[in-house]
Each structure stands twice: as C-alpha cells, then as structure tokens.
Amino acid sequence: MSGMDMPDVTTKSTATSMLTTSTSTSTAALGANMSGMTMDGCKISMLWNWYTVGTCFLSSSWKIHSGGGFAGLCIGVILLVLLLQALGWAAKFYDKRLVRLHQVKAVALATQAAHNPSTETNGHLIAKSAHNSSPMASFRPNLWQQAIRALIRTMQFAVSYWIMLLAMYYNGYIIICIILGAFIGTYIFQWERMGGPHASVPDGHADQTGCCG
Template sequence: MDHGGHGGMPMPAKCSMNMLWNYQITDTCVVFRSWHISGAFTFVLSFLIILLLGITYEWLRKLQRALDIQTAQRITRASSPSIPMEADNENGTSPLIGVAPKLYPVPEGARIRRAVLYGLSTFLSFFLMLVFMTYNAYLIAAVVLGASIGHYIYGEQIEAEAILAGSGDSAKPISCC
C-alpha cells in the first residue's frame, strides 16, 4: 500500500509553530492560519502591515490623550471658569498643585468615544502581543520598529508638569496587561 502519493493533489502549506526565537520566513503564520507567509513578497507585505499596526497603536494613544484633554477643557470651562491655569509668578508653582483633584462627571458622548478608543487600543495591543508570540525575530522587529516610529511621529509633545509631578504617562509602552 502506497501512502506517499496523494493522487497528484497539491499539499496545502503548513504553518510552523515555533516556541523558540527564530528567523524563519516561509511557512510562518501570523495570528491566523490564513495569514500565511509563503515567500519573500508575503513576508515584506506582512512586515509592513505589522509596522503600520505599531504606528497605528501610537496614533490611537495620541487620539485618546487629545480626546481626554478636549473633554477636560470642556468640563472645567463649564463648571469652574474662574480657576487660573497659569503658574504663580512669586514661587513658580501652579495654584492647583497641592490641592486634592476634583473629579468631574464625563458626558455620555465623551464616555462612549473614550470607551471605543480604549477598546480599539486594547485589541490592537493584544494583537501585537500575539504577533510577538510567533517568536519570529523579523516580526518582533516590525512591532518594535512600528511602535518606535509611531512614538516619534505622534510623541512630539509632552506634559512636562504632569511628568515632573509623577502623573504623566507619555512614555507608557505598548502593553497587553
């Protein structure tokens, strides 16, 4: 009995599952069996897609920060327009430092937008973690390079006072947990 032949039918390419650091290009599947790297072209395409996903994650973080700033400005303007936001010239401190933070209710529309952006960024961070778990050095490099490029592009401003006060998160990395 001959078990070697399959009647001339081509065998589907197999996804290799590596649990160790590797440099394999062909037969690597990225997250899904259908995302199969079968050669140089699909490898380059996959690398670029993963790079763009890393950049997109940083864009989402910037969008979240911008929405939070916009929401905070609207809330504080509507509830207490008389609070001076500039530093006190005598001692260089802000009039709000040392004061317990006041919590404001977030309007429903802003809460929905914040929740959607949070969900998208959480999904994307877990997705990039799964790419990392291929243990493929090239794909890991694409994630790190994409995050770095995105941080460079979208990290042009920092909240210096918040960072010095210990409450800034401008350097928060991609995280899954």
C-alpha cells in the same frame, strides 16, 4: 542444545538493536519537529526563529507564500504598532478636549453670574452652578463622552492584544518590526511640549493595556 539457542539469542539481539535504532530515530525526528513544527504545511516554532516563506500567523489560512508577502506582513506589523500609539495619543487628546470644554463652560457660567444677575434667586442659582463647575474642579464625563472614551481604550486594548499574539511566534523579523514601530510611533505621537503651564505631557494617563506601549 547450546547450538540451537545461538540463533534465538542472535535474533533477539538484532531485534533489540533495530528497536533501539528506531527509537533513536523517532526521538531525533520529534526533537527536530519541536524546534520547527510543521502543521498544515506551516512552519511554526516555539523557539526564536527567522522563518519567512512558509510561515503562518494566527491561522493556517494566513500563510506566507513569497518573500514579497512576508515584506508586506512586516510593513503591516509596523503600521499596527503605529495605530496602537495613535490610539494612545487620541485617548489623551480627547481627555484634554473634555477638560477644555469643562473649563469653557465654567468660565461662561461665572461670567453670566457676574454680569446678568436679573433676580436674586436666579443670580444665586447661577453663582452656585458656576461654583460647582469651577475650572479647577473635577468633573465626570456624560454618557456619550464616556462611551467614546471607552471605545478608544477598547480599540487600544484589542490592537495591543493582536501585537502580543504576533510576538508569541518568536519570529525575529516580526519582533524587530514591533520594536521599530514602537520607536517610530513614540517619535511621532509623543513629541509634545514638556514643562511649563502649557505642557502636553500626560497627567497620569498610564497605558490602559499594560502591553506594547
């Protein structure tokens, strides 16, 4: 009887060994797949990587098939960050333009009140309007001016969100391009006068997106 049980024990031992080997192989394959997943033929990793050819961004249709294509992507990322910096500059420039228009209008009303008081009533109304539109007084943009301000800032938000999505692929080359684009954009669009009454440094115009400059 003991001789008849030996083959069963050997068979069970062999099966257990094969199962353990298969499980180990599957675990190793799963670990390798997690460090460099391949989905729809795209190289994707949730860890820092230096993938170039074969990588995909945002969708499987945006796949890099050559080194030249990846170089073009890097240039495009730099330009995208430059666009973000340019939109930030445009938002500040437009706000300053609105302030200047308000100041010019206020000065014109004050001049009209001082030199053309045709009647006491009209002079009083003009003076009152000039007082309410003082160059130092705050004001609210009109409907179309606010629409333009909102459009610029919405575009700034959208571009920064695209940059954030590209950075989430943890590709070292893309992240370097983002940093390089931020440096070039800051150098170009924030090279402004500092100090003095005619300084161009923004007054409380913080980044509207909270991301990416």
